[in-house]
Amino acid sequence: MILEGKVWRYGDNVDTDVIIPARYLNSADPKDLATHCMEDIDPTFAGNVNSGDIIVAGRNFGCGSSREHAPVAIKASGVPCVIADSFARIFFRNAINIGLPLIELGTAVAEIDNGNIVKIDLDRGIVENVTKGKEYKVQPLPEFIQKIASAGGLINYVKGDC
Amino acid sequence: MGMTMTEKIFARHAGVDHVVPGQLIRCKVDLVLGNDITAPPAIKEFDRIGKPVFDKDKIALVPDHFTPNKDIKSAEMAKSMREFAKKHNIKNYFEVGRMGIEHVLLPEVGLVAPGELIIGADSHTCTYGALGAFATGVGSTDMGAAMATGDTWFKVPSSIKVVLTGKMPRWVSGKDVILTLIGMIGVDGARYQALEFVGEGVAELTMTDRLTISNMAIEAGAKNGIFPVDAVTLEYISSRVNRDYISVSADGDAIYDRVINIELDKLTPVVALPHLPENVRPVGEVAETVINQVVIGSCTNGRIEDLAQAAEIIAGRQIHPDVRTIVIPGSQAVYMEAMAKGYIESFIKAGAVVSTPTCGPCLGGYMGILAAGERAVATTNRNFRGRMGHVDSEVYLAGPAVAAASAIMGRIAAPWEVSL
Incomplete structure (x- = not known):
């Protein structure tokens, strides 16, 4: 799968409370959650994000609360993939489980700026910064996790399994 | 090659003799926890699988986040969890009036024992490491799947050994120990890793101190924060846990990614x-x-x-x-x-x-x-x-x-x- 989109760039330690504040957790409807996505770190995001745009962030993206509402809100905003230096582990699990691909790019994220266009080849594990003409090779996910991802998430995987 | 406490619990629950950091394994779970925010989406995912619950006695549902219901939407979520509990005859559903904050409640009522493996759709599920259990937070989909299958997948984490020495000064509590540690290593200092607390200083810590310390392991990015089982643990569970359990201890030649020393004597309220x-x-x-x-x-x-x-x-x-x-x-x-x-x-x-x-x-x-x-x-x-x-x-x-x-x-x- 090839993804191409405009970058929304954030820093280190973006926590799940700012991705989707708890005051909106009285709903688990993805559309409701998307209208408040990133609200406490970037109130301009929800109103301006376009389907296909890509979030790029620094270290430990998705730290804090285990709320799956966070990757759900991002996915429902039309963002097909998040690239970060590193991810917090519960967020990583949750994103894979709901079918939101993540790319751990390491410190190379420093070369990607807000508004850049990036192109991602998920199958070949290549990230290209189209704006800057730079290309990065990504470590493939473990095979077992790829299976969950290609099943479209954990539930489909489990359904086929038990 | 020896194993850490976390590795031993994983090996036993995966049905293998030995595990090493980085290994992907499938483990049986002893308890699956959810609350009024995370259980409703988990129930939807569970229903998609179309199977019965794996064990009605090994699921705990606690309405504690937005309860007593703060608004109509929250009331609807609490209702969906209550109805699920009734439908599936879930033994450990705690209604308002009997519920407590989940991580205070579960150890208190004996739902956590040493050596057990617990997942909860709440990041602070790691609290139960205080009793020598492996416990970690997951999301709603993991919870929903585990309610059907009774197992889940893990990547075995490497462990950080946190050696505690000395005695706790007046006015210093478990909160100061864990905040000091997080201050030392940062909010991603133990990302994807297990924190294992050891040393003579452990005996100085009350169970309350330990529960507070393990509770905030996630704030250092850790998968879990685990304490050895000692006299304090056994005293705490003696009136609470009346089922069999198998406690584990780390091997002398267990491998740790790194060692952090904390001298309790030198701590100050932070x-x-x-x-x-x-x-x-x-x-x-x-x-x-x-x-x-x-x-x-x-x-x-x-x-x-x-x-x-x-x-x-x-x-x-x-x-x-x-x-x-x-x-x-x-x-x-x-x-x-x-x-x-x-x-x-x-x-x-x-x-x-x-x-x-x-x-x-x-x-x-x-x-x-x-x-x-x-x-x-x-x-x-x-x-x-x-x-x-x-x-x-x-x-x-x-x-x-x-x-x-x-x-x-x-x-x-x-x-x-x-x-x-």
């Missing part, structure tokens, strides 16, 4: 400044910070010893006129004991409010939301931007002694400024 738990300072360095609210409670510090420490400072004094102080016992049992010991009366006479158990303000749900520009000292676990309310409010994390002293002084204060 405060974590906004907006990350790693912004840790000795309380004296921030003592002029004026505050509007104090929250004493949460899954981190809502146990009877926490309230005892706060009561020792607050009893016979008055809360500062400009401060709202909210005390939240972590469970009905904690509440009752605090009443019997006179703590509740002391808090109310001093001008504090006492709430029924709830996560409430800790995550900015209700029961003490901050307005723009307001500042709170809280015994909770996260001080992220907007965590307790308005995006321009601030949370300073501290233990019960500093929180209580701050409530009296109207500014961040050390316990010894109030109580001699």
